[in-house]
Amino acid sequence: MLTMFRLRTRALRPWGQSRLVRSVSSSATPPLIRIQDATFYETYPTPEDEAKGRNPPLFPHLNFVLPSKATPSTEGGEESLQHWAVIGSSGRTQFLEILRGQYLCLPPTARSYPYLLTDEIAKKDPRLRFSGNAIQYIGFSGEGSGAIGGTRGAYLSARYESLREETDWTVRQYLRGQTSLNPLEEEKEGNVHNEKFLSEVVTELRLEELLDMPVANLSNGQTRRTRIAKALLSKPELLLLDDPFMGLDPATVRSISDLLHRLATKSDPRLVLSLRAQDPLPDWITHLMVLGNSNRVLLQGPRSHAEYVFDVWSNVAKVAHTRRKDDEYREMFQQAKDDMAAGYLDRQLLWDLGLLSHDAKEVELPPPRGGEPLIEMDGVRVQYGDKPVLGDWTQKVRGEKQDGLHWTVRRGQRWVILGANGSGKTTLLSLITSDHPQAYALPIKLFGRSRLPEAGKPGISIFELQSRIGHSSPEIHAFFPRQLTIRQAIESAFAETFVAKPTLDHERDLDVSAVLRFFKAELDPNAIVTLKEPPPKVLPDRSQFPKTARALRWPYIPLDYDIEYADSTTFGQLSTTQQRLILFLRAVVHKPDIVILDEPFSGMSGSLRDKCIHFLELGEQVGNKPSTATRRAGYKGEWLRGFNSDDSSSSSSSSSSSSSSSSSSSSSSPSIRHHGLSDDQALIMISHVREEIPDSVRHYMRLPSAAHKGDNTALDFRFGSLKYTSTLNDPKIWDLAWSPAEKFKKKARRSFRRTEGSETEKLDEEVYEWYSF
Template sequence: MTVRQFASTARRGLLSRRLLLGTVRFNSTATATATAQPSTATASAPPAESLIRLTNASIYRLGQTEAPLFQDLTWHLSTNETWAIIGPVGSGRSTLFTALQGKLRVLPAASFKYDFIRRLEEKNDGRDLWPSQLIKVVSFETTASTAAYMQERYHSYRDEDDLTLRQWVKTRDADATDADIQDAAQKLGLSHLLDGSLMNLSNGQSRRARILEALLAKPEILLLDEPFMGLDPDQRRTVSKVLRDLAETGETKVILSLRTMDRVPSWVTHTLQLSGRGKIGHIGPVEDMPTLAPEVVEEQVTIKPTKPASCRPTPGPAPSATPPVELKNVTVTHRSLQILKNISWTIHPGSRWALLGSNGSGKTTLLALILGDHPQCYSQDISMFGRRRGTGETLWSVQREIGHVSPEVHNHFPRDMRVLEAVFGGWYENRYVAKSSVTPKQKDAARALLEEFGLQGLEDKEFGNLSTGEQRLVLICRALITRPKLLILDEPFQGMDEGMVSKCKKWLDEKLGEEQALVFVTHVQEEVAGCIDRVVRLDKGEVVEMK
């Protein structure tokens, strides 16, 4: 027996055991595609190009046969359909993605058929025909070690260790050719960044880089969890076109996961709508779903000149009031690339700012200077709370006056920390807070704030066991708990559903203190709180609007 034959035999033996466990099932006789049906309907014979079929299937966590995550689900996917799974936070969208990859238990075993894998087997495709290898997920969740301190985005890298985007792609996929990388990067608007620093990519650019990595893997099916989040309008259109072309050519089938409030691309043909945790509200053609949010032409975010009546009034700055932030002629370069140019900006107590600009315009670097995360913050003319940076102050003495939420903070936040401890941490420099050091008054304040944001009952849950939206709410509570003089909310509503966003905007409008300054970053008009009445807009590292 050759090594290849032995490997094939061993793989089929392991596959047989997984079939018995109900985690992977192939159907060697299926020859058809079924149109999607409600979960209560009787399955009909699928027509010729069936992709995947679940018929009266119940989905469980591995090792469990009780309390199914989904029950009696009938969902048939065809090669000529492009699907979007739509639902609120915590409704089970990620669970369905995990099930499609063959990583959950599905019973009865015969209820789950990978028809596309059967066809690949018949062609002697030569690849490892495992669902987890053929179906890729782009979820934008980090796997970075939580041992790295949250604020170490720049300091944890030495210049000689920093990879370029091209080098990073090759470490992820050694088989990717330069031509393939260049072609995919061009489509995603990343070609000019291929030989630039990976560390200096903005949040939106990093998300497109993750999509680039997935495209180069050339999976049979690509599952994308909220792929347009964190992208400016131009880049949302760019990514949408790339995915549309991918879906239309049929080389890779695309399935999206979207929140109820998200706009659905026009090239999506079918939707599975979740009405609650594990509850199916609709399965079928997109035209049969009347509550769908339509795709619209999006323009840049604007700020209304007048505040709504519900907003808490904020007085203008007192002549003697010390500004939380003063930047004078700030210029930042990295490897001869100019990132910021001559930025002057004063943030007064009680002011409500929107920091706007496209992906890569310099917003992340500007905030890193203010927060003290960027190594060049001490060589610039920056004053924080009346004191010139680099004159003997400690990092903590400045940061304890700042509440901060961002994608980077979220990505590096320890997943094993319990919710109440996470909120306590806003008062303390150390990441882990001894319970004995927390006062009864602080405990009461933390519990009250969690209740205001609808998180009561989650105090003892681990952060990593919450939905993405719940995690963001916890981090917002952490940022607010000390009533900081400066609140920086950098794309804080990513992963939240419409109800969560509405609750946060209402809190900012009505309860943010008169003396508290706010800097808010977003690419979505609907996320802008009514209290925000000032704007600074960046383009290619320069201020193009300030009013």
């Protein structure tokens, strides 16, 4: 079961980090991993690194011990296993990489794997003496075909086509290791010989019905479950799982958490999880490490110790006076204040951990009626052979039951599509974007036209669709070219393909520059240095005009000097979180009629997620107009502040001639280029995390899914609108959205709206059977 932290009211004795290391080191069995006073670097450090702001130290003077066997509990009880979770907004992936032997360690002997050198490991499997075999890492970065084990198709639409290549391995072949074109005789049956264990893993991860399906055809959540199963079958000594619950529906999260708990209890394998601060923490986690900004370890130790420290942090953030005046508490209180002053600990991390609360004012958000229809589906059904994938249900349309999906999306509406992994959410979006071949044959109209020509109407071309639809998804992330610079990646929104030449003009250049400036702190690799530097002043070259050399000697500030990073940094050099940010900006920068966001904020920190939601709703506006993010948090944090060049602009105008001032801008401050989604745009998004859904989303669709092994997780098809005061961020509303059919029907009500001189012939509430909750 998964729960969020609940702080205990009684004071707990703090557990020192050095005491933890000493207690583990004194045990008879050597630890699996021992790190003592180590500092890590990407490359070997040089004296010039600090001056140039490059190659910073990672986790300076790090101490960490992962025991190989059960150890005594913190309160002197019986021995128990340690189950670790690494929590933080950034640096978690780097820490897991350090555990498996990546990055340069100084001194070299500070990182060791004593347990791998024992006779016990030699008897079990001599290959496990090498840390690369004994420790496996699984991340869901979305970087190319490696994101799903090298089994991705050759192009975006390949997963939907009937043509199968020799290398389109099924899930069964992938799990067994039968992925060689010319295998040796002993490799034909794969490398998995424990059929009982294989069956158990397949059952727990809900893969039974997927065994004969090509891996390239799997949905995002199904792919993640398959990769976890593949790693478990290799039976490593330690399995590092980076965001294991990302992109999974609630029922699958509970199932995988229970499976991981059973495996961790048997130490087969040992587990270390990496979680975001806002993610629910499994009950079976016993030890925590919390990472702050700049790769700083803020705490590590038993869970009880973490709860004690969280209580201290909460009081520091609230500037609360406490009656506890013991020396240990005062020392931790002062350390937390110092960390906040240095920027290692911030309010956003405390907010994500649930240590700060704010009672947001209840706001009425009526669902917009919408304008002209942008998407019309009348009986859509997708199936492969005899297997239906989408539309295998009946709906009431104008009071009559009809087969398939009947749905209309209008201008100004904001929709979220909910459903279990494999329920057809991504398939539905692929029909809208025409990535799915069946989009040409199904009763679908986009912008009032079908894909194929009709009587008196030409068909809508794929290039027109791409220009009017903004799309961000894990599939695009996997295929997006890594060699493009940041600016080129965002400008590709104005092109027909990823690498085609974009159609740009001055206004579009300004739009791209505006988003690069607003998100400079998140995208510029040297933002810490460049944000503090004054704007450069350059003397004009007047060698060709000697008579004006003396008269015009004023320096000028180069245009777009603050976003030059976007022309030198490539997409492949960015972190996974930054890449997702680029794809999000690419989907909205050209202000398309339809914005489609498929899990756009997966893996993002809470601060970056909130900034993206704010930009989606209000753009660059940071005034008194509230957004979802500011309304939830109750304050305007640092995450909201984009790079503001007001000061540089004013200094430029004062030091430049009047002619240059008039040519730079029509006003004294830069104009806002982006104001968020307009009433003429529609939004369709997919997410399994309630915090990622903006409050402006007022319409929902829930796709059906079957129950698993008799549990009560079956969902039926529903769609409609939210009540005026309901938001999907509310835990009660979110749970109701995922509740079984009987419970949902008891709590929800049929949607009706009185017609007052209707703008259309019939309102959607009258045409379809909508439910509100």
